[in-house]
Amino acid sequence: MTRYGTLAIAAVAVMTGAVAVAHNGATGVVRERMEGMVAMRDVMRDLTPMMRGDAAYDAAQVTAGAKAIATHAGDTMTALFPEGSSGGASFAKEAIWSEAETFASLAEELRRHADGLALAAANQTAPTTPDDGVQMAPMAGHEGMDMGGMNTGAPTMDHMAMGETPPVEAGPGRGLSVAQLLGVEPRRPQSALPKVASLQADTPGSVRAAGPDYAVMASNEVFRMIGETCSACHGRYRSGS
Amino acid sequence: MKGLLRSVIVVGLLAGGGYVGLRLWPIGDQAPRISLDGDARRGAYLARASGCVACHTDTASQGPALAGGAPLDTPFGSFAPPNITPDLVHGIGSWTPDDLARALREGVSPEGQPYYPAFPYEFYASFSDQDIADLWAALATVPAVAETRVQSDVGFPFNIRSGLKLWRATALSPAETAPLLGRTAEWNRGRELVEGAAHCGACHTGRGPMGGLDGAKLGGNDTLPGDNAAPSIQTGDLEREGWTQGALVYALETGITPSGDVFGGSMAEVVEQGTSFLDEADRRAIAVYLMDSDPVGGATTDAVAQLR
DSSP: OOHHHHHHHHHHHHHHHHHHHHTTTOOHHHHHHHHHHHHHHHHHHHHHHHHHTSSOOOHHHHHHHHHHHHHHSHHHHHHTOOTTOOSTTOOBOTHHHHTHHHHHHHHHHHHHHHHHHHHHTTOSSOSSSOOOSOOOOOOTTOGGGGTTSOOOSSOOHHHHHTTOOOOOSSSTTTTSOHHHHTTSSOSSOGGGOOHHHHHSOOOTTSHHHHOOOGGGSOHHHHHHHHHHHHHHHHHHHBSBO | OHHHHHHHHHHHHHHHHHHHHHHHOOOSOOOOOOOSOOOHHHHHHHHHHTTHHHHHBOGGGTOOTTSBOOOEEETTEEEOOOOOSSOTTTSSTTOOHHHHHHHHHHOBOTTSOBOOTTSOGGGGTTOOHHHHHHHHHHHTTSOOOOOOOOOOEEOTTTTOGGGHHHHHHHHOOOOOOOOBTTSOHHHHHHHIIIIIITOTHHHHSOBOTTSOBOSSTTOOEEEEGGGEEEOOOSHHHHHHTTOOHHHHHHHHHHOBOTTSOBOOHHHHHHHHHTGGGSOHHHHHHHHHHHTTOSOOTTOOBOHHHHHO
16 A cells, blocks of 8 residues: 555545535435535545546546536536525525526536546547646637747747737746736636636637537646636635635 | 712723824834835736735626725624725825835835734735835736725724724734745745745634734634635644645645545635646645644744845
């Protein structure tokens, strides 16, 4: 047994114990949705070491995990949050129902990303670009192309022409412009599926509705997007932490 | 009857005198003149790392950058992070770099008033003159926004700012971030971020009845604004919860924890608006420090490293 394995088992034991306590007393639909959340959490737990590069990559396990998350997301998830089902053992905040559309769109975004992870499962690294863990979906003619260290040379003329401070390749905040660091400009261009934009109503046929081209993305990039969606939802609708 | 009247007058005079005394009590050291040239890029990175952007921007409502953030609801009242764009009226356009230095390092406004500790200036106490100059250069690039989005709403007696001078005298504990001898540069960088700029302790260290940081350092805080709780991030507790250096680095970038859970609450914002913007090397430095942050007996400040 490696030290890592022992640690992992210890972590699982601790978390299982914590959840057993935390979910104590939950019944009915609250219990059901908690179990769904736990199932998704366990998938994330099992895939995270692979996505960090700390464990051997197993495409089949990624596919299976992605499908498992997808079955708990979207409509399945929203159906388990009927109005008035907060309180008691639940961590659900009232905002779930006052912002029902946003909650539903996050649940749907999760399903889309999970399906996307299944599509990208074979791509331990992005097939068309070097994976440096920073850039988003490769899209032709896209400003995001400059963001991830793909620029090995001088800043492009595009940036100079636009009068922006170009992202630099070294030093603090490399890959980001001063405006991006200060929040004056979004970190990711609109078409790279920023979270805020994806919360707005999807227009059929738009890039947002279709989502990025998951099949050409590195799986760890899609995995990261799943995490962002979870985090956006937890931040808004889960009390505690 | 006469005695009662007399004692009321005496108490009134004492209270009045105490108030005048508080009003006149000078606070803050003489700020050195900030005359260095600032590097806007370094400053922008520091503003991001220090949470200036996260707190002073109302991201949830898609508010303009640094034009004022969502109010922080505390037991003492609701504190609205102000507009810090260069607008002359609503922002800090009329400030000097020295004003910024005093605000950040000492928590004193240009008018000499103390700031509420909802503004975590305790953690910025050891910002260097260069840091201030860099932040100044960065803030100057932000588009001015001519509005005050939300006003703070603080009830009596906490709305008497002069009362904060008592708080400052008793509860203020400026961060110690100077590098320690016998530690690696990476560890010391982590210390600088965790104890200083990134102000982890603002949430992860408990607070006393007066809102001062007086719990075990980084030992967790169950009573955060907005129904939030921050767990202990002391080394031993992190280890027990299954954290490793690599897991911390990854979680600070993605929000995904080793249990498979994903951060919510204010930590979701910290990652989304803060640590995910940091350089990988800085996330690693934070992790190195947190996984080995127990004080070392007799550690002394590294005078040479301080010069770097």
